[in-house]
Amino acid sequence: MALPGTKLMLAEFLSWWLSQMRPLAANILGPAQAPDALIIKIDEPGPPPSGALLLRQKGQEHHLSGLQAPQRRSAPPALPVFLRLPQNLLLSRDITLPLTASRDVRTILQFEMDQLTPFSADELFWGLSSQFQDRKQNKLHLRLAIVPRANLAPTLTWLASQKLTPGWIEHKDGRIPLNISTSRPRRQAILAAACIGLGATCLALPFIRQQFALQEAASLVAARAPAAHIAEKLRAQLAATASGRAAIEAARRQGDALQILAALTKALPDDTWLADLSLKSGILTMDGQSANAAKLIALLSAVPKLRNPSFTAPVTRTNDGRADLFSIRAEVTE
Template identity: 40%
Template structure:
């Protein structure tokens, strides 16, 4: 957050610099433009123009082997020497990097050039500028412009024969795009401007050193308030769930009371399994209003009544229908009714 505040203040300070101090790029004011003639491979002539205060004037044509370029350069020593190409001569690629690489994105692009393009960084002249900063996604979007060195080897060789080297490649457009070939010599006025901006930045930092603790405390308080507000719907859901659970526990208590009064079917099944002998089979079992009805076959139905009476889970067992003997299977058909004991 501190870096974002400092970046914001730096932008504000740049906006406060008076127009007379914010000098334009020298190449915009006074430049000697060298343009290869189209359709020549390799190029044998170069058009030389002078741009002064946005006005261009054709000065002459430099042919291989003559001294036109040296003479024009000597006549305009203060002009920045540029090799001008058409926009079609540039290759363009949009690149996305982690936002953390913003301070060193040019170095990162240099390392990654052979992965991002078919060329290595040593085989191209290139520049890049920031398109947008997506802090939410943590990405830095850049636009990469490059010119393979092989494409401009001919014009550069002609200029080198004349003992000259351009400061940058300029692609025609509004505003023109420049790709530096060497570090430009900084003029004294720009150095003074940098000193003034640095002094202003120091003053801003002094103010920040005093105000920053209060700003951070206010920001932290605002974040806590936003989090509390954001959590309110979740708190309401938790409270509603708690009320539902309390209501459910009351229902569970009622179900438990009914089971104690009328009997738990699973416990009754366990008791019957334990009490009834192995030669007894049930064909029907019903539990209604605390009354258990058993129907089935047994090798001796008479002994079932004492077995059920001996278990505390059943009370007053008795036959609800006459016992029928099946001679073919040597078993008794029975129907017994018993009351489920309350617990």
């Protein structure tokens, strides 16, 4: 007779064992497990980037040509296109979430990305390379791989000019989708057929019935025009009366600059200096330098009158390397 917790312990052990064996199997089997693909190997980002085109078939990679070769050898059609970057362009970190987040991890990370990294999700190409469920601790362990879009934009633009459109970034732990439109003939055929069917349906509509409907609508508009004119005059009078009140309300919604300045002075640490501060239409922007810019988001999130603080540009170091240069945007609440 099995003990009460035997099945649960066995499931936890199996989940752990699979998470440990997955990278080991990848190392043992090597490229034989990788799909056939055209690989754009970047040695140095551009434009123009330096690198080569590789063809992977049945796990074996073959050199086709350099990226800037006058005549590149063509690859078989319909192969997926992967982009392989230098290691210094790919960033990764381990993160831990509650186990319940496993149902919709990508949506959760989409909203929490600016808390986990100095960037918002729209500023990154990102993907999850591995995950492990710790049911005993009720935790989900993930490895997040990211590439800032700004770092890759010149290279992608140059590749597009050369008619090279990668769909994924391939790295040692997995792949990151680039969200770049790729050719999908079957989907395009379906969409084309749907458009043709829709056009035929529109042409088959009874035009005479539409004309009668338009005439009836025109008659109703003409009959109600006097009442509409009176209503418009009343609306204009009400708008003029409320304009002053609306102006006061709009100014109040933008926030009290002195109160916001006092809150920032209290929240920001002594090792932080602001070079520029502006408040416009309820949006607060600030530029400056700090010994540790990454912690500023958490500090500003705790300010009652500020909401959704985030970096508007990558954090960089000063010339002397003693401080971080940052640019932050936040919404001001009432």
